[in-house]
Amino acid sequence: MSFGEELKRERELREITLREVSESTKISLRYLEALEQNEFENLPGGVFNRGFVRAYSQFIGVDPETMVDAYIMQENSQLGERRKDAKRGADERSGARRFVWLWWVAGLLLIGAAAYWGWTHLQGQQPSRNDAAGVEERT
Secondary structure: OOHHHHHHHHHHHOOOOHHHHHHHHOOOHHHHHHHHOOOHHHOOOHHHHHHHHHHHHHHHOOOHHHHHHHHHHHHHHHHHHHHHHHHHHHHHHHHHHHHHHHHHHHHHHHHHHHHHHHHHHHHHHOOOHHHHHHHHHHO
């Protein structure tokens, strides 16, 4: 059972509503719901979160320190997952960047080869200045 599920279960066993917790602890309903749903990214962070857990636990009659420890473990677990996801996403973006880079290099090489081919073939078709001058002198 996750931290949020445990917190919600304890509250419901005591037949306490979230609104009652909110009114007594002065913690926004939005933050209390985020705690129960393990959506820690919707909380302000740091010491505030631990304070919310401590106040909530104390109000519903559960050992605050035990719940703070459970919260920290759940948060660390989620952070680890987010870091793995972020690394996976960075690796995918890096691979995509390499692929785009490869297409740019191939395109530039193709343009360079076409320019070189055009330049060498056009050089052979244009009369040189000496040939043109020689024709004029003969007339």
